[in-house]
Amino acid sequence: MRTESSADTIREWYAFDLLTGRVQAELEEQLNLVKVAEDHAKKASADASRLAEELRQEQDHSQQIEKARRTAETIAMDLQTRLDEAEAAAMQGGRKIVQKMEQVLEFSDSLHSGPYKRGSL
Secondary structure, eight states: OHHHHHHHHHHHHHHHHHHHHHHHHHHHHHHHHHHHHHHHHHHHHHHHHHHHHHHHHHHHHHHHHHHHHHHHHHHHHHHHHHHHHHHHHHHHHHHHHHHHHHHHHHHHHHHHHSTTOTTOO
């Protein structure tokens, strides 16, 4: 009876050892899968961080461009106002010059057609 019991114990021990080996192999496989998943998660996290940084840079660039556009628009409006003022001043100045020239011509005509005409004395 003792030999049967020893043989049974040895068989049970081998079965247990075989089962333990299978569980250990499965555990190692699961650990490898966890490591792979962790690597994928780290890569995805790095990609997300990189994309977030790129997005922030693009947003900063976009804000700078918008600020430059508004500045250029303001400058263009200011230049248009100055141009309009310069044109108005030029027109006003031109009118004054025309008026002075007309006065000079009238004076000149009055000298030539008045009592001081050459040869009329």
